[in-house]
Amino acid sequence: MCAVEVKTGADRFPRETFPEDEEGRMRMRKLFRFFMPVAIFSMTILSVVSSLSAQVVINEFMADPARDWDGDGEYYYRNDEWVEILNIGETSVDLDGYMLTDAEGVGIWRYGFSGTILPGQVMIVYGSDSRAWEESSGNPVYGLSLNNTGDMISLFHVSSGDTVLIDEVTYGVSAAQDDRSAGRSPHGEREWEIFDAYNPCGGNCDPAGNGCVPTPGLVNTCTTSASPSSWGRIKKMYNG
Numbered sequence: 009m010c011a012v013e014v015k016t017g018a019d020r021f022p023r024e025t026f027p028e029d030e031e032g033r034m035r036m037r038k039l040f041r042f043f044m045p046v047a048i049f050s051m052t053i054l055s056v057v058s059s060l061s062a063q064v065v066i067n068e069f070m071a072d073p074a075r076d077w078d079g080d081g082e083y084y085y086r087n088d089e090w091v092e093i094l095n096i097g098e099t100s101v102d103l104d105g106y107m108l109t110d111a112e113g114v115g116i117w118r119y120g121f122s123g124t125i126l127p128g129q130v131m132i133v134y135g136s137d138s139r140a141w142e143e144s145s146g147n148p149v150y151g152l153s154l155n156n157t158g159d160m161i162s163l164f165h166v167s168s169g170d171t172v173l174i175d176e177v178t179y180g181v182s183a184a185q186d187d188r189s190a191g192r193s194p195h196g197e198r199e200w201e202i203f204d205a206y207n208p209c210g211g212n213c214d215p216a217g218n219g220c221v222p223t224p225g226l227v228n229t230c231t232t233s234a235s236p237s238s239w240g241r242i243k244k245m246y247n248g
């Protein structure tokens with residue numbers, strides 16, 4: 009079973025717990041770096057923390073791509089990682105201030121969103137988008153930097169003085185093998201599954217593999233490798 013814990017962003021990260029000064033932020037990063045390997049080593053399941061009021065959630069991600077997922081014509085392990093977000097509400101959301109980070113935590117931003125996400129809309133960030141954003145915003149250029157032995161992906165909303173956790177996913181090694189994605193079930197928003205059509209789990213994944221093809225940039229649906237869709241046809245579908 010996948011343990012799912014739900015807390016509000018405000019409960020989990022009260023505003024005053026964020027150090028205002030650079031020295032304080034460095035101390036937090038060191039704490040993250042110290043505790044994360046221990047947490048990941050002991051973790052066999054993918055866990056999720058969502059704000060009760062979250063309307064925009066992390067929907068699917070791929071930490072260990074083994075092919076050209078961003079469609080630039082070449083495979084590169086940094087550029088071809090991806091993370092999707094989804095608007096599960098009934099109104100549009102202004103994405104200004106929505107930021108992605110990994111286990112490095114607050115302040116080491118991997119991508120800053122802009123524009124508007126419509127109800128039911130999925131938006132995807134590839135590693136190449138992340139690197140372009142990092143370069144243009146003066147951050148270290150690593151891309152999404154999703155660790156293949158386990159990591160954490162967090163979506164924050166940052167506005168004047170407030171840094172609020174919106175959604176967070178922590179994954180272990182079975183979710184981060186070649187061309188496997190992890191995502192919310194095509195049959196229910198809160199349950200997570202591993203989309204393992206290209207690299208079958210064989211019963212060894214937690215959460216379990218569903219035999220479906222990853223769906224970058226699309227609402228999660230299930231196409232199995234046994235279907236007539238070739239990779240070329242699927243990719244054509246992604247590109248509209």
Ligand SMILES: [Ca+2]
Binds near residue numbers: 075076077080087
């Ligand atoms: Ca590529």
Ligand SMILES: [Ca+2]
Binds near residue numbers: 072
């Ligand atoms: Ca990776």
Ligand SMILES: [Ca+2]
Binds near residue numbers: 222224226228229
């Ligand atoms: Ca998807």
